[in-house]
Amino acid sequence: MNEVHLLAKLPRGKRNVNARATAKTEEHIRISREYGQIYFDGPREYGYGGYRYDGRWIPVAEDIVKHFDLKAGDRVLDVGCAKGFLVKDLLKVCPGLEVFGLDVSEYAMMHCEPEVVGRLHLGNAVRLPFPDGSFKAVISLNTLHNLERAELITALREMERLAPGRGFVQVDSYRTPEQKAVFEEWVLTAKFHDYPDGWRKLFQEAGYTGDYDWTIIE
Numbered sequence: 723m724n725e726v727h728l729l730a731k732l733p734r735g736k737r738n739v740n741a742r743a744t745a746k747t748e749e750h751i752r753i754s755r756e757y758g759q760i761y762f763d764g765p766r767e768y769g770y771g772g773y774r775y776d777g778r779w780i781p782v783a784e785d786i787v788k789h790f791d792l793k794a795g796d797r798v799l800d801v802g803c804a805k806g807f808l809v810k811d812l813l814k815v816c817p818g819l820e821v822f823g824l825d826v827s828e829y830a831m832m833h834c835e836p837e838v839v840g841r842l843h844l845g846n847a848v849r850l851p852f853p854d855g856s857f858k859a860v861i862s863l864n865t866l867h868n869l870e871r872a873e874l875i876t877a878l879r880e881m882e883r884l885a886p887g888r889g890f891v892q893v894d895s896y897r898t899p900e901q902k903a904v905f906e907e908w909v910l911t912a913k914f915h916d917y918p919d920g921w922r923k924l925f926q927e928a929g930y931t932g933d934y935d936w937t938i939i940e
Contacts (some may be wrong), residue, residue: 723925725918726933728789729863731781746910754910755868759825762804769910775835778900783811787819788860788909789933790888793819796858799884801847802865804830806838813837814940822888824850847877852884864937867893867912871924874914878928889932895921896938904940 746767754761761769792798795857796819800808803823812821823842825831831844845851847866860881866874881889894915896902906913916924918936925934 723922723931723937724933725848726789726890727935728785728821728933729782729937731785731934747906747940751910757825757911758829758926762827762829772937773805775810777811777854778810780813780815783808783815786812786859786890787816789890790859792816792819792858795821796820797856799824799850799852801850801856801859801860801862801881802868805840806830806834808840809838809864810835810840822847848873850880852882854883855886857885857888859888859890860932861890863890863892864894866891867914869913872915875924875928878930881932882928882930885932887931890934891928891930891932892935892937893921894938895936901938901940908939 744874750767762773763770765771786792790798794817794827798812798821800821800823803809803825804827806823809821809823821841823838824845824847825842826844826846828844831842833840843851847862847869862877862881867879869877878891881891894905894909894912895918896905896915896920900901909915921934921936
């Protein structure tokens with residue numbers, strides 16, 4: 723289990739944390755956690771403010787293929803795939819790779835990229851509908867922190883079941899009290915978050931042996 727920076731090449735959008743803190747209400751949080759049209763393509767205070775493909779995941783897909791030594795015929799699962807942007811780019815950078823995605827959002831499934839139609843599954847990370855050891859790698863980027871702690875442990879065990887030791891998760895974290903305060907002003911959907919040491923203990927509790935990294939709002 724190692725800290726690995728697979729999303730280092732992903733462009734970072736500017737976040738107006740002060741504006742979010744002022745605008746955020748319990749109603750914003752409730753609607754965002756429905757993961758519907760408003761979350762993906764509605765006003766910025768509810769989520770992405772427009773979630774559209776722009777190719778930014780291609781360098782990340784290249785790093786994932788290299789990190790896991792993936793080749794044509796290997797099976798990869800993206801847990802929390804949204805509209806399938808990373809699934810699309812993995813298919814693009816490694817022709818013949820068998821890539822699939824899973825997400826709780828019916829809206830995302832209905833508005834996915836044309837190239838991934840038939841590859842995305844509507845479902846929850848706590849119950850991955852695939853046989854033991856059926857993937858070469860299982861990834862989950864900025865998704866698992868949206869679960870309650872007990873559910874999060876179950877989801878990690880599910881990932882481990884599908885690809886023992888060959889997982890990668892990226893979750894919300896912070897290294898200082900100041901970063902924690904900024905994060906708590908910004909966050910809408912995360913139900914669990916912690917410092918890196920707290921996350922590592924949770925990974926160990928779950929028996930997760932894959933790799934990991936953090937999303938930290940600077």
